[in-house]
Amino acid sequence: MKATCWMGVHRVKVNDVPDPRILNDRDAIVRITSTAICGSDLHLVGGYVPTMEKGDILGHEFMGEVVELGKAVTNLAVGDRVVVPFPIACGNCLSCERGLYSLCENSNPNAGMAEKAWGSSPAGIFGYSHMLGGFAGGQAEYARVPFADVGPIKIEDDSLSDEQVLFLSDIFPTGYMGAEVCDIQPGDTVAVWGAGPVGQFAVASAYLLGAERVIAIDRFPYRLQMARDKAGAETLNYEEVDVREALRDLTAGRGPDACIEAVGLEAHHGSGPINAYDKVKQAMRLETERPHALRQAITSCRNGGTVSIMGVFGGMIDKFPIGSVMNRSLTIKTGQCHVQRYMRPLLERIQSGEIDPRFVITHRMSLAEAARGYDMFKNKKDQCTKVVLSP
Amino acid sequence: MADRQASQPAPDSRAGQRHRGEDRLAKALGWFSIGLGVPQLIAPGYFNRLIGVNDSRRNRWTTRAVGIRELGGAAGILDRPRPSGFLFARVVGDAMDLLMLQAAMRRKDNPRRRVMAAAAAVAGVTVIDVIASAKTSRSSDPTTEGGAVRARTAITVNRAPEEVYGYWHHFENLPNFMAHLKSVEAKEDGRWRWVANAPLGRTVEWEAQIEEDIPNQLIAWRSLEGSDVANRGSVRFAPAAGGRATEVTLELAYEPPGRAVGAAVARMFGEEPLQQMKDDVRRFKQVMETGEVVRSDGTPDGTRSQRQLFQSEGQPAE
Ligand SMILES: NC(=O)c1ccc[n+]([C@@H]2O[C@H](COP(=O)([O-])OP(=O)(O)OC[C@H]3O[C@@H](n4cnc5c(N)ncnc54)[C@H](O)[C@@H]3O)[C@@H](O)[C@H]2O)c1
Ligand SMILES: [Zn+2]
Ligand SMILES: [Zn+2]
Numbered sequence: 001m002k003a004t005c006w007m008g009v010h011r012v013k014v015n016d017v018p019d020p021r022i023l024n025d026r027d028a029i030v031r032i033t034s035t036a037i038c039g040s041d042l043h044l045v046g047g048y049v050p051t052m053e054k055g056d057i058l059g060h061e062f063m064g065e066v067v068e069l070g071k072a073v074t075n076l077a078v079g080d081r082v083v084v085p086f087p088i089a090c091g092n093c094l095s096c097e098r099g100l101y102s103l104c105e106n107s108n109p110n111a112g113m114a115e116k117a118w119g120s121s122p123a124g125i126f127g128y129s130h131m132l133g134g135f136a137g138g139q140a141e142y143a144r145v146p147f148a149d150v151g152p153i154k155i156e157d158d159s160l161s162d163e164q165v166l167f168l169s170d171i172f173p174t175g176y177m178g179a180e181v182c183d184i185q186p187g188d189t190v191a192v193w194g195a196g197p198v199g200q201f202a203v204a205s206a207y208l209l210g211a212e213r214v215i216a217i218d219r220f221p222y223r224l225q226m227a228r229d230k231a232g233a234e235t236l237n238y239e240e241v242d243v244r245e246a247l248r249d250l251t252a253g254r255g256p257d258a259c260i261e262a263v264g265l266e267a268h269h270g271s272g273p274i275n276a277y278d279k280v281k282q283a284m285r286l287e288t289e290r291p292h293a294l295r296q297a298i299t300s301c302r303n304g305g306t307v308s309i310m311g312v313f314g315g316m317i318d319k320f321p322i323g324s325v326m327n328r329s330l331t332i333k334t335g336q337c338h339v340q341r342y343m344r345p346l347l348e349r350i351q352s353g354e355i356d357p358r359f360v361i362t363h364r365m366s367l368a369e370a371a372r373g374y375d376m377f378k379n380k381k382d383q384c385t386k387v388v389l390s391p
Numbered sequence: 392m393a394d395r396q397a398s399q400p401a402p403d404s405r406a407g408q409r410h411r412g413e414d415r416l417a418k419a420l421g422w423f424s425i426g427l428g429v430p431q432l433i434a435p436g437y438f439n440r441l442i443g444v445n446d447s448r449r450n451r452w453t454t455r456a457v458g459i460r461e462l463g464g465a466a467g468i469l470d471r472p473r474p475s476g477f478l479f480a481r482v483v484g485d486a487m488d489l490l491m492l493q494a495a496m497r498r499k500d501n502p503r504r505r506v507m508a509a510a511a512a513v514a515g516v517t518v519i520d521v522i523a524s525a526k527t528s529r530s531s532d533p534t535t536e537g538g539a540v541r542a543r544t545a546i547t548v549n550r551a552p553e554e555v556y557g558y559w560h561h562f563e564n565l566p567n568f569m570a571h572l573k574s575v576e577a578k579e580d581g582r583w584r585w586v587a588n589a590p591l592g593r594t595v596e597w598e599a600q601i602e603e604d605i606p607n608q609l610i611a612w613r614s615l616e617g618s619d620v621a622n623r624g625s626v627r628f629a630p631a632a633g634g635r636a637t638e639v640t641l642e643l644a645y646e647p648p649g650r651a652v653g654a655a656v657a658r659m660f661g662e663e664p665l666q667q668m669k670d671d672v673r674r675f676k677q678v679m680e681t682g683e684v685v686r687s688d689g690t691p692d693g694t695r696s697q698r699q700l701f702q703s704e705g706q707p708a709e
Contacts, residue, residue: 003706005706017706017707018706018707018708018709019707020688020707021707021708023686023687023691024683024685024686025682025683026681026682026683051702053689053702053704053705054704055704055705055706056689056704056705056706057688057705057706072682090680090681090685092549092680092681093549093676093680093681094547094549094632094636097549105676105680106676106677106680106681106685107685109685109686109687109689109690109693110687110689110690110702111673112666112669112670124685124687127705130689130690130702130705133687133689133690134687134688134689134690134702134703134705135687135688135689135705136687136688136705136706136707137705144688144707146685146686146687147681
């Protein structure tokens, strides 16, 4: 089959690889009909996440048709149309029972590696390095889906197109969880750093959960325009304004009640010198761990507010403003999304017409063109926000 | 609970020696930090020219800042009896330096060769840091006691103690999750025949009998007199999560055997017996909770840390 492979830092190629096979009784093989490129894939392709191997198949946002089932999967049938959640989860362990699917205790066969880096291991993830399992990803014609009896959600309503439901695999639940963990109260103001796909869904979800105002922060005018026109946000361009000051003005000195970070470890440096930390960091020209947006989210948040970190981080960051967190009673919420928990309720919101996730899609291409898709998405060419690939 | 405490192996003299050696390495790194930090702080311009970074005002401040960090790290390292955390700060610091140098390398106005040399020096230190940091933070290594190697590990299984005990009690089940075992077979008069895989397609065998058996709480076994590999083991089950889950604690000990089978047995138990045991209990948990050992394209045989250095690529195998 054809699959998008990581061939080295900044090298992505569609190769011919063997078709997947059933390895466990609870596996399914899915023939992929739609798949997407995620901001997390950019971190992997950029070499910021260790333990990638040449030849690894990328992709964790995918859906398709079940073509083969392991003998222990009884809730699905060949021919079913399914969306697959990106964290692999068994449904049996204590973490899964608590709904913390991205912390499944059984789905990472390389848990030992993650333990060395992080202390304990989270769940395995499709196409997301060997320290998160070494699972082949879904930017391919077929994928093996472990624990198929727990994860995939069956789409029975044929009137829903792939594009309407594909993002249930990751970015819609991720944006939603980013807002949900903020415990939004009526009248709250929420600020969202990053107007990429995750940020867009965080904005939309904050409104779904009752926020009064949502402010999106980025530097690309076209992404800010999408946040304004499609998700209803007010916007700030951090290259034009001092974000912290602007947020204080917008909230009469309080700061936003909740701050959602949807940028991750490749945050770009703002131009204005915002605080001493940033100046030092800028002078140091650090290249990988760039927690610029995260620091700003922390120092901007209202006293006693919540900072929700949805952007992905891999290692350690320097000069983390813990003093601001501690002395101002901030709450930090974070994690890889527990997608399985959100798929059904969010599918219902799509069906009822409360949201149409297609608004983030800017580019559609064939799987064979994946490398071009990565380049456009990474370099914001042709006003790219989200690429959907069809095998 | 009380006897679990009691069976905690006491640190022996060899472990003590190892720690002294590591402390020396750690202290040396502390002094290296001071050696690096002082010139960075008081002569940043000279330092910048030495490593080949453009000696601008801003870069001098950067270098001073890094100097302060080095000295902070040094104080931390030299101040501690067991300096793990601060050593780790050194590792992180090194990574930061490497990245800065990498960034400097990309700028046209920096003499590339000198920056490269500096990067290589820092990279060298990074490796030492990582080794020292990994070594000082490993506390639960197997210990030796009267010549026997012993190790223990524990895991929480989301099944009731009766079920977990029941599965383990059928020793025939052990090869389902203990990677080095080929088979365990019941013989008459309560004995068990264990067959383990050894390198080059060979096997090692021994007979064992159950020494203690408290339903839903404890199983302990020991190899019989005259075995090639004298070994014993125990597994304890204690209720957790209100009795819905079970804390499983596995303890194994073996005598390093004579020369004939020595090499084979060492390989069989692995160079890292503790890591192997951890893998075993993790697979046990997978089998109990999910029904089987979980596999991925990169790790087609399931959890096996020895293999983690030699991952297959994350795509289906032929
Ligand atoms: N937690 C999860 O489960 C989960 C799931 C999916 C994605 N993610 C992560 O979410 C993040 C965003 O993903 P995406 O697909 O939207 O990626 P993206 O790269 O398209 O979006 C990131 C956006 O952040 C903006 N940005 C950069 N620096 C900034 C700054 N200093 N201030 C404000 N905005 C800044 C960029 O211009 C870009 O528009 C990534 O880190 C990704 O790995 C996490
Ligand atoms: Zn993603
Ligand atoms: Zn689980």
